[in-house]
Amino acid sequence: MSTVLDADSRDEGLAVEVRSLRRRYGERTVIDGLDLRIRRGEFVALLGESGCGKTTLLRALAGLDAVDGGQIIGASKAAVVFQEHRLLPWDSVWRNVALGLDDRAGRPLALAALAEVGLGDRLDDWPRNLSGGQAQRVALARALVREPGLLLLDEPFAALDALTRIRMHGLVKQLVARHRPGVLLVTHDVDEAVALADRVLVMRNGVVANEYPVSAEANTHRAHPEAVALREQLLSELGVDASALAVG
C-alpha cells in the first residue's frame, strides 16, 4: 500500500477531479477543456453519441492514454471494468481476481470479493466455463478487490442479455453502496444511466454539455414520472426524437 497521498485525495470524499482536459487526435479535438468532479460514493453516468469522446475520457482517467493538456487529480487508484471481461484464460477464477496482489494476501481477498459477487463456489474454474454475466461479475470482483477510489465502467453490461443486465445493475448498485468508490459509467443506454446514476452527464463537442441529478426514487422505479421525463429529455439530447419512439 502506498502511503503517498497527493494534495487532492486528502480532500475528503473526492474521487477524481478533472480540470480543462484536452485531447487531440491529429487535427480533431476530441476533448476540449473538459471539467469534471466525482465524489467518493457518487455514481455518475456519462452519455453521448458515438465518437463524442466518452471512451477517450475514460481511458485518460485510467491512465491508458496520454492527454494533451489539463490536469487529472486523484485518479491514481482507479480500477476499470471493460466491455469485455478481459479475464486471463490461463488463470483460474480466483487467480484472475488476485492478479497483481501480493501472493500471500491475494487469495483471501479474492475469495471474499468473489463471494460478494455470488461466485464463491467457482474459485477454481477456468474462465471459459463461465457465462457472460458470470465472467463480468468476476471482472467486477477483480476491480473491487483493489478497493479503488475511482471505478471506471466502460459499457460493462452492453454485451449481456437483457435479464442478466438487470441483475448486474442491482449487484453493481449494491457493491458501490458498500465500497463507496466514485463511479464513472460510460454507456449508450439511457435506461441504464437513469436506473443507476446519481448524476447523468451528457457529453457533446468535447465537454460536458449538460448534467441532470437523478433521485433515488427515479433509480428504483422505472415508471416514476421523474424517470420517464428524464429518459425523454436524455434521448432528445442525444438526437433521438422521443415522440417518434412513442409512435414506433
Add this chain to the structure above:
Amino acid sequence: MPALVLAVWEILARAGLLSPQVLPAPSKVGATAWGLIGQGRLLSDMGTSLLRAATGFAIGGSIGFSLGTAVGFSRLAEALLDRSIQMVRSIPFLAVLPLVIVWFGVDEGGKIFLVSLGVMFPIYINTVLGIRQVDPKLLELGRVIGLSNWQLIRRIVLPGALPSILAGVRYALAVAWLALVVAETIATSSGIGFLAMDAREFLRTDVIVLTILIYAAIGVLSDAIARLLERRLLAWHANYATGGRR
C-alpha cells in the same frame, strides 16, 4: 493396425516370401534386440543417443527461446537479429555437416551442435509468433491493474504465447531426431546411428531394421511427451482440455 502389419510381415517371412537379407522376420529382429541387450550394447547405445538428443534439445531450445523472447518483445532486437537468424535458418543443415566434422571431429560436440541447430529455429519462430499474438487487450488490462513489466511477462505474455511455443517444441522434437540420425550415421563410434552403420558393413539387415524401429518408437514417445506437456500446461485452453468439449 501396427500389430496387423507385424503379423502379416511375420507370416510372409516365415513362408519364405521375404528373403531374410531384404527384410528379416520381426521375431528375428526381436531375438537380435535381445542378444544386443545381453551384450550390453543396445541399451548403452540408446542411452548415448538419448543423451545427445536431450543435450542438443536443451541447448538449442534455450537459445531459440531466448532469441525468440528478445525479438518478440523488442523492435530493436528484431532489427538486429531477425534477418540473420532467418538467413542461417534457410541453410539446410546437411550442408554444414562437413564443416561440423572439421570443427568438432567425430566427438560429441558436433552431434550436439547439429541437434541444437535443428531445434533452435522451430522454437525461435514459434516463440516470436506466440509473443506477437498475445491479446493487446489483456496487456492493457495488466497495465491498468499496475503490473510491473516482469509481472506482465510472467502472468500475461508467456502464458499467452505458450500454445505456440509448445507447437514449436513438438516440431523441434522431430527435428532433433532427424538431426541426430544424420549426425550419427556419418561420424560416430557409438549410438543408434553407429549401430546401423556398423550393421550395414556386415549386411546385418536385422540390426538395421531394429534401429529403424527404435527411431520410430522414440518418435512416438517424444510425440507423446509433447502431447502430455500440452495437456498439462494448456488445460485452460478449450482445444487442449481432456474430455471437455468447450
